[in-house]
Amino acid sequence: MTTRPAVLIMQRHLGQLTPFLEGSYDVYRFWEGPPAEVEARIGAIVVAGEFELDKALIERLPNLKLVACFTSGYDRIDVEWCRARGLPVTHAPGVNHEDVADHAIGLILAARRKIVEGDRHLRAGEWTPETRILTPSLKGQKVGIVGLGLIGQAVARRAEVMRMAVRWWGPRDRPAHWPRAASVLELAKASDILVVACRVDDSNVGLISKEVIEALGPSGLLVNVSRGQVLDEAAVISALRSGALGQAALDVFTHEPADPADWADVPNTVLTPHTAGATTEAVQGMLMLMVQNLAAVFNGEPLKTPIQN
């Protein structure tokens, strides 16, 4: 019988991690229905932070020592519940915030400078000698950043070089180069572009409410690189349809994968499939941290990047 530790990968899109793990571990994939006798051998589960933990499963795993969250965000993971069971959770902090900020800027440019629409327009043969699409300059546009963590700060630095004026709001004040608004509503009122870059927790689900969306207004652009739950998505769709909101550029959605039918007739949108932080380099960084955390837990050494709070 093997003495190698066993690891269970929970989400299908993480299945591609298998070749990097099976050199050291027996790797099982949840969606393939591993046999029940394996459960006693599982020492770690590998998860993505935007999925809820399967608590019933975890309770059936007597030798589980680690919840290894592959991603940086862990919003759907009940860390308190794990802690109460003495089960540590690790994640991958600080590996992709600059990539997420790049993508946020890419969404601003794609929406404001009509890059996605221009590409479609040209390919459809709609560019004629009489037409010339005009777009707004980014110069002097007021950008409000919700959440001035690593991602928010990286967005702010990029926005400044592009001549935008930066303000921010977050629940806790902190020293910053940029002025903090009194509330998210005040920030939206004072912004042409609102970039949602905060971490999600119970306190901010639905933070970007109908009122905030309407404060951003008919010429406003809403960008989300955080999590879908921070937005009232139905209110966003309704405001885009009515013209109460100008544009939305979204990388994340309440339900993922997003259903294209939900967006088929919603105007003035740029939509990407949760790719803001999914760069090859970031994934390599996440993989390296996860491999180190797995090795640590099975060797009885300190974890590399445990979730502390």
Added chain:
Amino acid sequence: MTTRPAVLIMQRHLGQLTPFLEGSYDVYRFWEGPPAEVEARIGAIVVAGEFELDKALIERLPNLKLVACFTSGYDRIDVEWCRARGLPVTHAPGVNHEDVADHAIGLILAARRKIVEGDRHLRAGEWTPETRILTPSLKGQKVGIVGLGLIGQAVARRAEVMRMAVRWWGPRDRPAHWPRAASVLELAKASDILVVACRVDDSNVGLISKEVIEALGPSGLLVNVSRGQVLDEAAVISALRSGALGQAALDVFTHEPADPADWADVPNTVLTPHTAGATTEAVQGMLMLMVQNLAAVFNGEPLKTPIQN
């Protein structure tokens, strides 16, 4: 009979300038076939710099005092020929180089981070739980800028904040923060992303040749916000088809409007309809300069922004 000066607009897409000019001038539009007796009254023609002058027409206008080029670029205007006739040419310098640089960064992000492709992928229902598009991080990508004028410098500043390494080449050395390559070929060899941001003249038509394109290579991205003529467009298309060039993100084309049939089956492209510099604010700036130049010529005052070289 009116004593107001008469102005002739040459290109259809400039027709929308009419309302801003007809308060002071009798405005004629070339494509509407103004009557022959008007020719004696035309004091200025309004043109866009990417179109060739109609020299035969100019020779029929006895009272022409100014070629008012609405745009910043004037690559198709034979300034020497005008000068030999004693005919000044004005243009709109310095009004949109930052907007063009923003668009260039938008094209880099749209291509590298697959924003246009991701939008299409999501809307086509191709985002599934098993798929997760990975894209390359911009971190450490080597950007080569062809032409370090106002646009090139503005691209360089933005690329640096996004953690890219900047080099450049131009025919004349100049003091700069960034190292200059020995030639455009050397620049392409050393670059992951080549951004063409130079002014076009007789010396650099076809500068981005098959050899330069192949030096950029199978994972390289070619961005053009200059003029279509700087590229060997047939070589670009052929290299994209064969995989000798990785990606192209183009705002300008040899013939404009671009024929979508030319690009229909060319892979890995982002195409925008010459919108890089066409922002509302830039157009307002161009209009203001043109109105000042027109007023100056008809009042016998010094021109505001004549082409000097």
